[in-house]
Amino acid sequence: MASPRQIKLFTVDAFANRAFEGNPAAVCPLNFDTDLDDDTLQKVAMEMNLSETAYIRPLNATDDHRTGNRFGLRWFTTTEEVKLCGHATLASAAVLFYEIGNTSDKITFETLSGELVVRRDGDHLLMDFPIGLTQHRIAADYDGVIKALGVLPGVQDVTWCPSLSYLLVRLNDGWTRADFEQWQPDIGQLERSVTGVIVLIVTTRGGRQQGFADQAGRDYDFVSRCFAPWSGIAEDPVTGSAQTVLGYYWGQQLAKEEFYTRQCSQRGGEIEIRVEGDRVHLRGKATLVLKGVLHI
Known part of the structure; x- marks a missing residue:
């Protein structure tokens, strides 16, 4: 042998x-x-x-x-x-x-x-x-995805990153951090709802009173969760590549270049982001x- x-x-x-x-x-x-x-x-x-x-x-x-x-x-x-x-x-x-x-x-x-x-x-x-540049999309075109996400505080925005084939869904403000972390989409329905997507990013904002801060009291600029059933991953714990998309998107929304964020999976993780032109530093x-x- x-x-x-x-x-x-x-x-x-x-x-x-x-x-x-x-x-x-x-x-x-x-x-x-x-x-x-x-x-x-x-x-x-x-x-x-x-x-x-x-x-x-x-x-x-x-x-x-x-x-x-x-x-x-x-x-x-x-x-x-x-x-x-x-x-x-x-x-x-x-x-x-x-x-x-x-x-x-x-x-x-x-x-x-x-x-x-x-x-x-x-x-x-x-x-x-x-950087993960995004393009605005019409939410109604992704009705199947949104239905698979279940009960939500509402969808404020949907964007698409063509370079990575990542779809981003921004939720309305209103959930607490606990709400966001405990929420569970229907992964099977999500996988069947769309083709051509590699990762779905769901993101939202909130204040310290809703729990959107770390243990030391430092505020998160936004939080996210990422799902990739199309690649055999129901939920990814912390997705560095998704932060390149989130950095661009939230930079456009908040007119900022530096962010402190958390991916709110069960394991969780914190990332510092700085956008510099066409690059993102994580x-x-x-x-x-x-x-x-x-x-x-």
Whole structure:
């Protein structure tokens, strides 16, 4: 029997400063000459059974994970490869910086969405992503989606991000944070209600009296929840790529460039956002929860 290949594996909770919060991602640092076809990469992601599994690979044979500053990066859900994933990018940089001991101040990832840069920023990591431009849509055209969301305080706006195929639904103000966190859409109906959507973002605002602040009393500019049943993910805990869309949308609504926000899933996570032209900077923490070896 042939000996199995052994590949390092890490699981990281992204946008979290302690374990079991934020969004977990599996990270596999591959050597330049590691020969794994796409079918195997997809099967590993299925085995991990997380929203995303990330694969980091040096771009040439003379680089390694410790000294290189440019890497290829790919992301797979349990069912398919995706074009952009924020939390698995943060997790990948955390593995390189904190576990492998990469000596660079910043790392550039070459991805299906172009170059993504992650920098050290104190005890945080700062990601540089392309902005998610949105276009207004008529709410009535998405009546099936809105019905699948169930009882709501009303829909104020619907927009579409063509570069990511993300749909954003803004709810009317009026819910408390507890209302927003406890609300559950009909995921099966949602999946059947529309085609061509990768992620549905539902967002709203509220004041401190309605609970829209962190434990230290810092106000959230807005909050969100994200659903992706079309990619095999009922609800994504913290979605970095969605923040590029939310940063653009709320920048237009509030005439601001900097935001502090929370994705209000069961695990939850907090993100700092800064919009600079056609780029969005996302700032967050990451926590290692597992490291081991895959035998393939």
